[in-house]
Amino acid sequence: MRFIAPAREAVDPAVFARLPLSYWSEFAALLGAQEWPSVADLDALRDKVQNETKDTLPHFVAQSPQLLGDGLHYEARIAERGIVATRERNWHDLLNALIWLRYPALKSALNARQVAEIALIGAKQRTRAQYALTHFDEGGAIVQLRDPALLELWDAHDWHGLFWRERAVWRDGSIAVHVFGHALLEHALNPNALFVGKALVVAMRDPANDSLADIAAAIRAGDLLNDPQELRPLPLSGIPGWHADNEREAFYADTPCFRPLREGRRYPPLGYSARIGPS
Structure with a gap:
């Protein structure tokens, strides 16, 4: 709908x-x-x-x-x-x-x-790249990640582990989230909305100097967003502080935005994105 x-x-x-x-x-x-x-x-x-x-x-x-x-x-x-x-x-x-x-x-x-x-x-x-570009433009988020080990939880759709057991990393600067999609922001006008973004995940190097300019350059060069499968679903409502109900552990078990991993679904390794820009 x-x-x-x-x-x-x-x-x-x-x-x-x-x-x-x-x-x-x-x-x-x-x-x-x-x-x-x-x-x-x-x-x-x-x-x-x-x-x-x-x-x-x-x-x-x-x-x-x-x-x-x-x-x-x-x-x-x-x-x-x-x-x-x-x-x-x-x-x-x-x-x-x-x-x-x-x-x-x-x-x-x-x-x-x-x-x-x-x-x-x-x-x-429309090409596969156009679908990826449009999905990101409308519903995208950029996630800068300090600890690549968190991808294991994310890629398994272990939402309880990612958002509850690892709650601290969402608050201590280990992860930075930039909501980019304007349709995603439009959904936020509904106070009861459950947000799921399409995340482009990149390695965080120096948070004091990290720039999104490298990501823009990689997209322009065709190094990123060539297929929608590059984008990971990110239930933004699970991030601590982003939804009033996620202070309850049960929120991660009984809320429909936390979907299990679909059989056969695979995500690109962080190394694909981490090569962006100077090391």
Whole structure:
């Protein structure tokens, strides 16, 4: 069933103080205000961010029949015209804009790959890489992991072990989680939502200096996100502090987001991702 976001006036303001939306507090005025920000407001913020960071961002332009009349594919319009067609008064597109504002290099890398794939096979077909890129764009999370041994629990879908027995590592900086997918953030508008992200797992080297720029470069180069099977399911509701009920041990046994490992499912070793960037 397709998720339908609540009306703006129906959103409980408390969700913006909870993870993962609380990580986006710099945009609190856009998220929590009674009135929708206009697409022009978003584009003005784009100019401010670009001037401060020197990153190149596309413009946000209100989607209209006139804009779509150029006949371009959504991704091609970003690449060729520097325009993100953005629906007014729409949570999905507002959150997509915020991802662009915070992670422009990652979004640009995804766009470049999508356009390259479209050039290969046309706009009416989709490659395995396109599915991976889209899954990550919509529901993705980046997880930086200090201890590769945790993958054994994760890959076995031992959710009790990963989130309960190893509870401390989620709090002491051994794991860093960056929610990237705008559809995932949209689901967070529902205070009762059980979140499951599609995680791209990489090795944490120096947390003080770790940058996501290496990941963006690897995606752009085609070293990552060539198949949806690269992405591990991550029930974000299991992370300590991300759901009110996960202080109960039984939460990890009786909650439907914690699914068993499907027969035959295998995940890539951390070494595949860990080679990103300088050692």
